[in-house]
Amino acid sequence: xxxxxxxxxxxxxxxxxxxxxxxxxxxxxxxxxxxxxxxxxxxxxxxxxxxxxxxxxxxxxxxxxxxxxxxxxxxxxxxxxxxxxxxxxxxxxxxxxxxxxxxxxxxxxxxxxxxxxxxxxxxxxxxxxxxxxxxxxxxxxxxxxxxxxxxxxxxxxxxxxxxxxxxxxxxxxxxxxxxxxxxxxxxxxxxxxxxxxxxxxxxxxxxxxxxxxxxxxxxxxxxxxxxxxxxxxxxxxxxxxxxxxxxxxxxxxxxxxxxxxxxxxxxxxxxxxxxxxxxxxxxxxxxxxxxxxxxxxxxxxxxxxxxxxxxxxxxxxxxxxxxxxxxxxxxxxxxxxxxxxxxxxxxxxxxxxxxxxxxxxxxxxxxxxxxxxxxxxxxxxxxxxxxxxxxxxxxxxxxxxxxxxxxxxxxxxxxxxxxxxxxxxxxxxxxxxxxxxxxxxxxxxxxxxxxxxxxxxxxxxxxxxxxxxxxxxxxxxxxxxxxxxxxxxxxxxxxxxxxxxxxxxxxxxxxxxxxxxxxxxxxxxxxxxxxxxxxxxxxxxxxxxxxxxxxxxxxxxxxxxxxxxxxxxxxxxxxxxxxxxxxxxxxxxxxxxxxxxxxxxxxxxxxxxxxxxxxxxxxxxxxxxxxxxxxxxxxxxxxxxxxxxxxxxxxxxxxxxxxxxxxxxxxxxxxxxxxxxxxxxxxxxxxxxxxxxxxxxxxxxxxxxxxxxxxxxxxxxxxxxxxxxxxxxxxxxxxxxxxxxxxxxx
Ligand code: HDD
Numbered sequence: 016x017x018x019x020x021x022x023x024x025x026x027x028x029x030x031x032x033x034x035x036x037x038x039x040x041x042x043x044x045x046x047x048x049x050x051x052x053x054x055x056x057x058x059x060x061x062x063x064x065x066x067x068x069x070x071x072x073x074x075x076x077x078x079x080x081x082x083x084x085x086x087x088x089x090x091x092x093x094x095x096x097x098x099x100x101x102x103x104x105x106x107x108x109x110x111x112x113x114x115x116x117x118x119x120x121x122x123x124x125x126x127x128x129x130x131x132x133x134x135x136x137x138x139x140x141x142x143x144x145x146x147x148x149x150x151x152x153x154x155x156x157x158x159x160x161x162x163x164x165x166x167x168x169x170x171x172x173x174x175x176x177x178x179x180x181x182x183x184x185x186x187x188x189x190x191x192x193x194x195x196x197x198x199x200x201x202x203x204x205x206x207x208x209x210x211x212x213x214x215x216x217x218x219x220x221x222x223x224x225x226x227x228x229x230x231x232x233x234x235x236x237x238x239x240x241x242x243x244x245x246x247x248x249x250x251x252x253x254x255x256x257x258x259x260x261x262x263x264x265x266x267x268x269x270x271x272x273x274x275x276x277x278x279x280x281x282x283x284x285x286x287x288x289x290x291x292x293x294x295x296x297x298x299x300x301x302x303x304x305x306x307x308x309x310x311x312x313x314x315x316x317x318x319x320x321x322x323x324x325x326x327x328x329x330x331x332x333x334x335x336x337x338x339x340x341x342x343x344x345x346x347x348x349x350x351x352x353x354x355x356x357x358x359x360x361x362x363x364x365x366x367x368x369x370x371x372x373x374x375x376x377x378x379x380x381x382x383x384x385x386x387x388x389x390x391x392x393x394x395x396x397x398x399x400x401x402x403x404x405x406x407x408x409x410x411x412x413x414x415x416x417x418x419x420x421x422x423x424x425x426x427x428x429x430x431x432x433x434x435x436x437x438x439x440x441x442x443x444x445x446x447x448x449x450x451x452x453x454x455x456x457x458x459x460x461x462x463x464x465x466x467x468x469x470x471x472x473x474x475x476x477x478x479x480x481x482x483x484x485x486x487x488x489x490x491x492x493x494x495x496x497x498x499x500x501x502x503x504x505x506x507x508x509x510x511x512x513x514x515x516x517x518x519x520x521x522x523x524x525x526x527x528x529x530x531x532x533x534x535x536x537x538x539x540x541x542x543x544x545x546x547x548x549x550x551x552x553x554x555x556x557x558x559x560x561x562x563x564x565x566x567x568x569x570x571x572x573x574x575x576x577x578x579x580x581x582x583x584x585x586x587x588x589x590x591x592x593x594x595x596x597x598x599x600x601x602x603x604x605x606x607x608x609x610x611x612x613x614x615x616x617x618x619x620x621x622x623x624x625x626x627x628x629x630x631x632x633x634x635x636x637x638x639x640x641x642x643x644x645x646x647x648x649x650x651x652x653x654x655x656x657x658x659x660x661x662x663x664x665x666x667x668x669x670x671x672x673x674x675x676x677x678x679x680x681x682x683x684x685x686x687x688x689x690x691x692x693x694x695x696x697x698x699x700x701x702x703x704x705x706x707x708x709x710x711x712x713x714x715x716x717x718x719x720x721x722x723x724x725x726x727x728x729x730x731x732x733x734x735x736x737x738x739x740x741x742x743x744x745x746x747x748x749x750x751x752x753x754x755x756x757x758x759x760x761x
Contacts, residue, residue: 065439066164073434127176131187134170135322136389139378151282153402155194164193169269174235179314180321182235188274193439200398207275207362210255214413238531247540250502257509260524262304270335271303278411279356281404295340301588334379340370355498359410365578393422404483443471512575514582516755526559591747592620597655603663606635608694615739636664647676652684662695681705690745691726698730725751
């Protein structure tokens with residue numbers, strides 16, 4: 016890349032100086048030859064996307080080359096013992112290094128996010144494949160030749176920054192696309208609707224769902240009186256309640272979640288015509304969830320379960336992908352629905368307006384430094400680009416104020432200067448000063464217009480952002496549109512669309528949550544609300560609460576959507592790819608039984624992990640070894656989508672299996688509805704010791720493979736294509752729902 020930064024100018028200045036660079040190519044503001052070598056670690060001017068190249072210029076490996084210095088460059092000879100008067104004497108104030116070190120540490124934290132404090136981020140790219148020509152002028156939605164750098168932060172909502180990943184909560188799904196026309200942030204959730212309709216209620220909502228103020232309990236959950244008091248008193252939460260009591264609120268992985276922009280937005284075309292749009296992200300791995308018992312246990316067994324899952328997948332090159340889909344509604348059709356498009360507690364059923372997929376998001380790069388790249392990322396719903404606009408959704412309007420505002424107290428007014436927040440397109444503002452301003456701005460004026468040919472100038476002719484000139488007329492009053500007052504219809508639609516096991520999980524979730532409420536009035540209000548959705552649901556939930564009464568049956572419209580169930584919904588994807596399987600082996604295991612399974616699973620993009628009494632090489636009966644990464648003690652069945660028990664070459668092998676931890680692993684995975692497999696002489700151990708009475712006796716003796724209750728047995732056959740194909744099929748189904756249905760019947 017040519018040296019193009021102007022004489023005497025730092026690289027930093029060249030990126031941010033006033034906008035005479037507006038129309039110059041990217042090479043103008045990245046000149047690696049001019050970057051001081053110690054300012055960079057992994058600068059590769061050619062490789063990587065524009066965002067990576069930009070971030071690299073701000074990345075520094077402090078363990079490399081330079082000896083330890085003070086923050087201002089003085090080499091330090093001693094950093095482990097403070098300066099003191101005599102070996103046992105007082106520490107002296109003079110020790111600037113000691114003071115600097117402790118003082119910086121004292122100020123290391125910034126306030127955690129008021130909501131969505133716990134999160135994980137990754138970089139990637141977005142590629143449009145189906146242009147929305149004629150609907151918008153936004154290049155990111157019309158130019159299929161462009162690969163746009165992307166960043167996503169997933170989060171829980173309720174918990175603190177160090178809380179567990181697997182709690183029951185909506186998940187934040189905040190996407191930033193560093194487009195050529197500016198950053199576009201879609202700050203969404205994995206649930207397409209929200210608790211409330213108006214941003215003014217957000218403060219009450221968050222105060223109610225967060226830990227109760229007197230004792231700061233419970234952490235990261237809504238299972239408490241205040242949360243359900245709020246929900247009982249706010250009919251507008253009825254629909255969202257269904258989603259958070261469903262399996263959607265305990266996703267299996269960030270990689271297996273849908274994302275939704277939630278609000279109705281606008282697209283604006285060349286003629287200035289507006290079209291309504293809702294955004295959807297659909298995961299290539301399908302939308303799948305944990306089971307509740309698993310989620311509860313994982314909160315302790317691996318609080319980083321989702322963060323680790325995302326990190327490991329990206330490190331392994333198994334890059335998660337989503338389709339960006341749009342639901343398009345013509346401006347003239349705005350009022351044809353029985354709900355208001357401006358009401359964020361309602362979705363547009365896909366049965367009415369199909370989702371059209373238009374592009375693919377891929378996450379392919381983990382952060383280098385979590386604090387600067389995940390904690391300091393600052394999303395704002397108002398970050399849109401020309402060719403788009405907002406609708407008058409009152410929830411969105413408040414968000415457009417709140418995000419910018421919160422970043423000021425969280426990070427500071429110059430938060431846009433932080434590398435992860437910078438656009439990759441040229442940018443120039445007349446903003447000046449403020450705390451921690453990082454850029455020396457060489458332009459002599461910071462107002463518009465000015466005598467220097469009016470730079471920075473506005474760019475209407477170059478497609479500068481213009482608000483959609485919506486015709487507005489109305490009386491100034493505190494009121495919503497009339498359709499905002501219907502709260503039950505879509506909650507019923509959701510419940511009616513669930514499969515039998517999903518309905519059962521909703522009942523259990525309500526029972527769990529309300530059992531943690533100690534005030535009967537709270538439980539009663541909640542049951543009254545559930546009764547409006549479905550009488551039978553209310554009766555089932557109420558079995559756990561003898562002091563509450565279920566009112567008279569109210570009508571349920573009986574309608575279903577084909578798209579909402581994760582078990583049998585249209586467009587759901589079932590694949591073994593990306594799943595994590597634990598293969599349990601003990602010394603003397605049969606190498607001949609392991610090897611074909613390992614090869615077939617790896618070929619199907621399954622993540623295979625070996626679990627053994629110890630980590631490191633584990634010897635098979637034939638002397639070969641296999642490296643185990645997990646031990647029986649440091650992992651649980653909850654860490655895996657499925658577990659496999661391999662038999663041993665010797666008849667004494669099953670004796671080694673007779674230990675509580677392993678028997679529990681089989682029982683637990685079985686209870687969590689996971690596919691299980693056993694080979695050779697591990698089969699009779701599963702049928703006789705772990706799960707006696709659940710299988711027919713033949714599965715132990717048959718010469719062929721047998722599959723019962725979602726457990727695959729190969730007692731005496733070689734492991735070949737038939738076994739691995741059947742196993743992969745079972746794994747791809749995500750859960751053995753029949754097992755749950757049997758339990759429901761029981
Ligand atoms: Fe929000 C963060 C999603 C309503 C105020 N919100 C935040 C994040 C996500 C959402 C994903 C985390 C961003 C990140 O990873 O940094 N919020 C939503 C969705 C909503 C919603 C999908 C409804 C459709 N939010 C909402 C309202 C308000 C806020 C109505 C305020 C009136 N949200 C915030 C915030 C946060 C935030 C206080 C906390 C930290 C931050 O913004 O950067 O401003």
